Amino acid sequence: MKVAFDSQIFIGQVYGGISRYICEVASRISKKSQVEVKIVAPMHVNAYLNNLPKNILSCFHSPFSFNFLRLQQRAASMVLGDLMLRFMRPDIIHETYYFKYPLGSISASRVLTIHDMIHEKFESQFPYGDKTSKHKAAAAARADHIICVSESTKVDVINILGINPEKITVIHLGFDLMISPDSFVRHYGRDYLLYVGKRGGYKNFLTMLEAYATSEILRSKYDLVCFGGGAFNDDELKAIHTLNLNPKNVIQMSGDDRYLANYYKNASAFVFPSLYEGFGIPPLEAMSYGCPVVCSNTSSIPEVVGDAGEYFDPYDKKDMQKAMEMVIKSSDLRNSLVTKGFLRLKEFSWEKCASATLNVYKSLI
Known part of the structure; x- marks a missing residue:
């Protein structure tokens, strides 16, 4: 089974919970037998990727600062990442954030993780023209399966986006100590x-x-x-x-x-x-x-x-x-x-999170 993670979160987040989540899950799944994992993130700005095994990375760190040519850099990275995903033809594409259009081969099964519905429940607190809610709805509609990080988020996704509950699996995030x-x-x-x-x-x-x-x-x-x-x-x-x-x-x-x-x-x-x-x-x-x-x-x-x-x-x-x-x-x-x-x-571990995520992938093959 070939699993690929797209570039979205890695071209916009240097540090942060979502990119760390993807790295924790991808690195653990890559150690399982008969699973090939790739994170496809050309021109990324993310710090966590520097600590992952090189064999699961199809990416390179941007030579530019986070703000320099930001929009142009993101656009180029998305286009290049899309082409790389099409060439790889993975069985599973795990979309790392919310985008209006699918990246990579349309024949791949798609998994989307929804972390919260803050943009929808607190719309007035986000700037006019923010398209997160619109893109999230599009990504959720095309996904073959959705992972929610809590039962609470699952209820919100069902009520706000109208997603079939059978299409959703709740997988809690992992946790480990930051500093000794x-x-x-x-x-x-x-x-x-x-x-x-x-x-x-x-x-x-x-x-x-x-x-x-x-x-x-x-x-x-x-x-x-x-x-x-x-x-x-x-x-x-x-x-x-x-x-x-x-x-x-x-x-x-x-x-x-x-x-x-x-x-x-x-x-x-x-x-x-x-x-x-x-x-x-x-x-x-x-x-x-x-x-x-x-x-x-x-x-x-x-x-x-x-x-x-x-x-x-x-x-x-x-x-x-x-x-x-x-x-x-x-x-x-x-x-x-x-x-x-x-x-x-003890209820929360990245190993539990990764194993449950792999089970979702297997259910789509």
Whole structure:
């Protein structure tokens, strides 16, 4: 069986969850007997491909920077990748993102992974003219089979795109530790709550900020560390001022995985207030470093976190405040969440993800 992954995600993503997912799955499937795997990504910009076995790569890294001649580079890469896929004539083409037209041989069976339906559920939060939803619908319609990363996403795909449930298989993403615990550096300062990643729109950061600000015990004894997501924007700075928070206690930090691991390890709790996630890796990251998780009770989050989180209604700042206070006040609750978190991690592995994906491929041959 010949399996090929197209170039889409690798010409637009240097680092990121989707490209890492494809690399993790492709590298493991390539080790199975009677399976030939190729990632066809000419002129890519992706960092993960540099760490894969050379025999599964039909690609070369772009000599240009990520922004230089970006549109021209993408167009050339798509055309060249299409020609290479047609020449290879694989049995399976796994489309790595959403494109209006099929790439490669039309005789190949097509698999598409849908990670979330954020563009459809939160359309107003994306710029006018964004074609992601339109292209996703076209890719889903032509796919012979669709992989969804959670049951929650599957329900959304069925309801929004009208896809036959028999055409969909749910395969949870894998997870592994980012950095060895030996690399940790102590965090000096007050105890803190940790928020990770982008903060706008459906990520619901401003509601979390209000919940933090209206809690006397949280604002007086705990910093709020926001890792990643860029510097605070004008709306966030205005909210910090309006809520009478000390800017020294609401901290935005950036850095590589080593620094992120440090902040997970030493946080009093990790807070995940998102209104919607297709899967949600950050709670698993927190669990892996023994950080108790306080999180939303919506979309796929309970499916991923299971019994290893203290839940709140993300639309209710009082409920959010109560959940955060419960965790920081009770060492027994924190210890219980940490223990359950380590157990929960065993449910997710890239090997399981790859094996289930290979079964989908086999079902189409």
